[in-house]
Amino acid sequence: MILIADDHAIIRRGLLLIILQAGDLKAEEVTSIDQLLDRLRTSPIELLVMSSDGDTLQRVKAEFSNLPILIFDCHTDDLAAMRALRAGASGYIETASSPEDLLTAIRRLKAGGTYISHVMAEKIAAELARGGDGEKLHERLSHRELEVFQLLGAGKSVGEIARKLKISVKTVSTHRSRILEKTGMRNNADIIRYSILNVIDQRS
Numbered sequence: 001m002i003l004i005a006d007d008h009a010i011i012r013r014g015l016l017l018i019i020l021q022a023g024d025l026k027a028e029e030v031t032s033i034d035q036l037l038d039r040l041r042t043s044p045i046e047l048l049v050m051s052s053d054g055d056t057l058q059r060v061k062a063e064f065s066n067l068p069i070l071i072f073d074c075h076t077d078d079l080a081a082m083r084a085l086r087a088g089a090s091g092y093i094e095t096a097s098s099p100e101d102l103l104t105a106i107r108r109l110k111a112g113g114t115y116i117s118h119v120m121a122e123k124i125a126a127e128l129a130r131g132g133d134g135e136k137l138h139e140r141l142s143h144r145e146l147e148v149f150q151l152l153g154a155g156k157s158v159g160e161i162a163r164k165l166k167i168s169v170k171t172v173s174t175h176r177s178r179i180l181e182k183t184g185m186r187n188n189a190d191i192i193r194y195s196i197l198n199v200i201d202q203r204s
Contacts, residue, residue, distance in 0.1 A: 004050070006051045006072070011051070018099045052072075068109040068110070090109050
C-alpha cells in the first residue's frame, strides 16, 4: 500500500488518481501529520509519497527509519532535493514531472531503489566522476565498482545498471555488495546521500 500525504486536496487526489489508474498499485491518502503517523503505526505501508515538509520528514524517519519516502515538491532547484535526501528521503520528484515519471519513481522505490530527476542524476554522476582533493570513500573502489557506484548514486536500479554496462544483474549485485563492504554504507539510500554530500563538499 502507498500512502499519500499532502495539505492540498487537489494534489492528493491528483496523485491518488495517477497511482490507481496504473492498475498494479494501491494507494490511499491522509490529510494531517496525526493521520499520517496513525496510519503508519497501524497499517502495512510500503511507500510514503509526501510534500517537502522537513519537520514531518524528520518525525516520520525518526519512528520509521526503513520506510521509503518519495518527496513530491514544486521546487526544481538542486538544493531542495539535496535537503530532502540528506534528511532521509529515498527519492525526489518535481510537481512538473509527468505521470509516467511519478510511476517510475514509485516502482523504483518500492523495489528498494532511489529516484532523482535525470538532470540531477547526470550532475551528481559527473561531479563524482571528477573527484576532488583528499581521500574519499569512493576512492577505495575499483574502476568497475566506481562505475556501478556512480550509477547507484544517480538513482539507477540494478537492472538499469546491468543494461547500461552490458553485464549481468548478478554481477551488478556482486559489485554493489563489495561497494557497501568497502565504504561501510548500508544501502542505496546511503550511496545517493553520499554522492550528494560529496558534491556539496567539492563546491564549498
